[in-house]
Amino acid sequence: MKIKKLLSGIFYSFKKEGDQLVNSTLCGIPLKTFPGTVRKKTDQDDAWFFHLAKNHKIIFDVGANVGYTALLAMIQQPDREYLLVDPNPLALQKAQGNLLNNNMGFKANYYAAFVSNKNNETVKFYTIGAGAAGSMHASHAESAAAVNSFKNVFTVTLDFLYSYYKLKPDFVKIDVEGAETLVMEGASKLATETQCTFFIEMHDVADLRMENAANIMIDWAKNNDYKVWYLKTGEEIVNGEIVKERGKCHLLLLPKDKPYPEYLVGIKQNMPLPESI
Numbered sequence: 718m719k720i721k722k723l724l725s726g727i728f729y730s731f732k733k734e735g736d737q738l739v740n741s742t743l744c745g746i747p748l749k750t751f752p753g754t755v756r757k758k759t760d761q762d763d764a765w766f767f768h769l770a771k772n773h774k775i776i777f778d779v780g781a782n783v784g785y786t787a788l789l790a791m792i793q794q795p796d797r798e799y800l801l802v803d804p805n806p807l808a809l810q811k812a813q814g815n816l817l818n819n820n821m822g823f824k825a826n827y828y829a830a831f832v833s834n835k836n837n838e839t840v841k842f843y844t845i846g847a848g849a850a851g852s853m854h855a856s857h858a859e860s861a862a863a864v865n866s867f868k869n870v871f872t873v874t875l876d877f878l879y880s881y882y883k884l885k886p887d888f889v890k891i892d893v894e895g896a897e898t899l900v901m902e903g904a905s906k907l908a909t910e911t912q913c914t915f916f917i918e919m920h921d922v923a924d925l926r927m928e929n930a931a932n933i934m935i936d937w938a939k940n941n942d943y944k945v946w947y948l949k950t951g952e953e954i955v956n957g958e959i960v961k962e963r964g965k966c967h968l969l970l971l972p973k974d975k976p977y978p979e980y981l982v983g984i985k986q987n988m989p990l991p992e993s994i
Contacts, residue, residue: 738818745993746792750815754783762918762967763789764988765948766890768980769916770794773888777878778802779832779900780892780918783847784812791821793994798824798884804831804840804870807847826882832893833872834902843867852894856923874903879911888914895922898933908941915943915970921963931957934968943970946977949986953977 741748741755744767748755756763770776770790774797778787781801790799799822803809806829816822831840831853843861844851855862875889886907891900897917907913917934921927931945935955938945946969947954960966967986971977 743788743792744990748788748792748815748819750788750818751783751811754785754788754811754815756785759987759989761965761986762916762948763990764984765967765969765981765986766790766916767793767990768984769888769890769914769978772978772980773914774798775884775886775888776800777875777884777886777889779875779890780894781812782808782851784815786890786892787812787816787822787825788819789990791816791819795821796824800826800828800878800882800884800886802828802830802832802873802878803851804829804842804868805844805847805851808844808851811847826884828873828878829870830873831870831896832875832878832891832903833896833899834874836873836877838872839869840872841867842870853896857894857920875900876903876906879907885911886913887911888916890916892918895920895925898925898930898937901934901937905941908943912972912975914975915968917968917970919960919963919966919968921965926961927963927966928957928961931960931966931968934970938970938973942973944973944975945970948981951977951982 738749739752741750743755766786767789771793776790777800779802781803787801801812809827809829831842840853842853843855845861845866891897893900897919935945945954948967948969
């Protein structure tokens with residue numbers, strides 16, 4: 718396995734990033750995107766994100782990478798206000814190209830930084846090129862770690878981004894490969910003032926573990942008048958035991974007076990995307 722990751726890391730290190738757009742299709746919409754943008758196989762959370770984006774207007778996309786989720790949102794509302802945040806500027810450049818080459822995202826903003834619980838710190842971020850997995854944890858970016866490929870990137874908080882752009886998101890997607898709890902520690906002002914929905918992909922990190930990470934999210938929710946919902950079952954959770962055996966799972970954080978969305982009832986993990994919008 719280590720040899721495989723090493724070879725993968727070497728491949729990505731010397732792989733020339735192509736600028737040639739390819740024809741692709743997303744929910745029946747023809748697109749021209751950079752190779753590898755549109756997934757060949759639906760991910761666990763694609764359908765949840767699609768329907769959440771359909772029912773919200775202003776989105777912060779934390780861990781935007783090359784813009785796949787941004788495309789899922791923009792094919793439904795091409796001119797929506799949207800903020801893409803990623804520590805990898807090469808990925809953000811491709812995300813912008815993916816949107817603009819399809820006449821989308823003219824109101825989008827892009828910010829290259831690592832979202833965390835403090836501003837202006839430096840984090841070692843393991844990544845290779847644009848599009849490969851990136852994380853502050855070597856275990857979540859094994860190909861990059863195998864060849865010691867990393868960037869030293871600056872940190873910002875969600876509260877900072879909220880004040881900086883003067884946008885009031887109603888939906889925040891967080892996919893940061895194990896740094897989820899840090900992101901939420903820096904999001905209390907945003908949560909209080911916007912009462913937005915948080916959609917969080919949780920990752921099992923060795924020095925924290927999934928159950929403990931979920932409990933941190935639950936404590937954050939209590940302190941900020943939110944509730945935590947486990948998307949796989951659609952139930953509210955009050956402790957992290959239910960997810961302790963998961964390597965990856967998805968949580969929905971809603972203000973405590975908001976019920977679980979009716980439009981998500983029946984949307985299952987790994988469900989295919991709609992064939993049309």
